[in-house]
Amino acid sequence: MSRLVVVSNRVALPGASQNGGLATALDAALQETGGLWFGWSGKVARAHSGDMHRQDADGIEYLTVDLSREDYEGYYNGFSNRTLWPLLHFRLDLVDYNALTQAAYRGVNALFAEKLSKELRDDDIVWVQDYHLFPLAQELRKRGVGARIGFFLHVPFPSADIVAGLPHHEKTFGALSSYDLVGFQTERDLERFQDYIRLFRGGQVAGQGDLRDHDGRRFTAAAFPISIDAGVIESLAETAARSATTKRMQASLNGRALAIGVDRLDYSKGLPERFRAIQRFFERHTDQRGKLTYLQIAPVSRGGVASYRTLRRELEQYAGHINGAHAEPDWTPLRYVNRTYPHPALTGFYRLSRMALVTPLRDGMNLVAKEYVAAQDAEDPGALVLSIFAGAARELDGALLVNPFDSDGVADAIAAAMTMPLEARRERWQSMITRIREYDIHAWRKDFLSRLAATRR
Ligand code: ADP
Numbered sequence: 001m002s003r004l005v006v007v008s009n010r011v012a013l014p015g016a017s018q019n020g021g022l023a024t025a026l027d028a029a030l031q032e033t034g035g036l037w038f039g040w041s042g043k044v045a046r047a048h049s050g051d052m053h054r055q056d057a058d059g060i061e062y063l064t065v066d067l068s069r070e071d072y073e074g075y076y077n078g079f080s081n082r083t084l085w086p087l088l089h090f091r092l093d094l095v096d097y098n099a100l101t102q103a104a105y106r107g108v109n110a111l112f113a114e115k116l117s118k119e120l121r122d123d124d125i126v127w128v129q130d131y132h133l134f135p136l137a138q139e140l141r142k143r144g145v146g147a148r149i150g151f152f153l154h155v156p157f158p159s160a161d162i163v164a165g166l167p168h169h170e171k172t173f174g175a176l177s178s179y180d181l182v183g184f185q186t187e188r189d190l191e192r193f194q195d196y197i198r199l200f201r202g203g204q205v206a207g208q209g210d211l212r213d214h215d216g217r218r219f220t221a222a223a224f225p226i227s228i229d230a231g232v233i234e235s236l237a238e239t240a241a242r243s244a245t246t247k248r249m250q251a252s253l254n255g256r257a258l259a260i261g262v263d264r265l266d267y268s269k270g271l272p273e274r275f276r277a278i279q280r281f282f283e284r285h286t287d288q289r290g291k292l293t294y295l296q297i298a299p300v301s302r303g304g305v306a307s308y309r310t311l312r313r314e315l316e317q318y319a320g321h322i323n324g325a326h327a328e329p330d331w332t333p334l335r336y337v338n339r340t341y342p343h344p345a346l347t348g349f350y351r352l353s354r355m356a357l358v359t360p361l362r363d364g365m366n367l368v369a370k371e372y373v374a375a376q377d378a379e380d381p382g383a384l385v386l387s388i389f390a391g392a393a394r395e396l397d398g399a400l401l402v403n404p405f406d407s408d409g410v411a412d413a414i415a416a417a418m419t420m421p422l423e424a425r426r427e428r429w430q431s432m433i434t435r436i437r438e439y440d441i442h443a444w445r446k447d448f449l450s451r452l453a454a455t456r457r
Contacts, residue, residue: 074104113139240348398428
């Protein structure tokens, strides 16, 4: 069996606390074949980039590289988070393009390739994760690497015209044809990528996900909808139902229903639009007004980027405004918390909630939607209000699908979730949990890796 090599910006080093299914799944994959995990060390070095750290645990080798402050700023805060992130989430208006950060991004990818190429054998299978590393395969190929290399994009791939708005877009996105397999979250993302290859790269799309770049280079692209470790979330939620944290939370509701939202504080999550929908719910459905409390958990993210700081201020003001307008002396309609919670606590909150509001303006998948469904009590499951612009909407047909820009429509979906009969909630939940159990995070990684193993240049 070939050795697996995973490459990601952040490496989940052994012993560090982990809150996600992805790290666990990649770890499990690496353990099966005895593998290597390569990426940034998480350290910003004072002098120069390139110092390496090697560590072994459970048959996995971890190899990480330090970056200088300047490289980190340009590659990570700069091109990755100020340029690519908004672009990939359809926000050309927020794209901050800068030739210097683009060069730093390229440079860090070249540095990673330089270090990694020395470790690779031709029979390895290399799996590169996410938008920080688009050019990595191209840089590895330049250095003679012949191994199979796959790429998975954890965020959306936008419409071709948006992609083309990035100056020198071909330098970043044209590099994808150096991979053997490029994976997207949904068929829609895949179609938009194929459009880009046809319309802006002069390439061709054959059947079966087979693509040809303008220079004749052949590669494959396909959709692999990422998921969660459903079994783990289900059992955490069951235990959490009896925990002191959950009980205290329940007692604080005084018999009112709870709606929950759990999102990194990011403009792609549609939080101001969601607050507006909550406000419209209180205004439009006065009979249900005092019967619902909304809990928004939103840990601060990327505080070094100005658009995130602006969003944070906006939400603080909005939360205050809504509570000021609608609260009673003994009832706070909106609870707003900028904290992360470990999954045992979070799954308890999910299970307690009558509904979850997952209304991003754009999201590659949205794992919170799947976690919420997996955490429900089969006897009395809550409802999921889900944006049509989340990748998860393609799979979770039992959700109440909404357009996040339509605040009245979202308000009405909240009201529908409040009054939905038990039978209907069970039926909707059943169809969603069946899908989530069938294609969990382990099915996802096996699907991707077997497809990658089957490609040959
Ligand atoms: P994104 O990757 O854009 O942050 P996802 O919904 O796909 O969005 O994944 C978010 C992950 O982070 C989920 O596993 C979720 O449980 C976790 N998460 C989000 N908010 C919190 C929080 N406040 N505390 C702990 N975990 C969180």
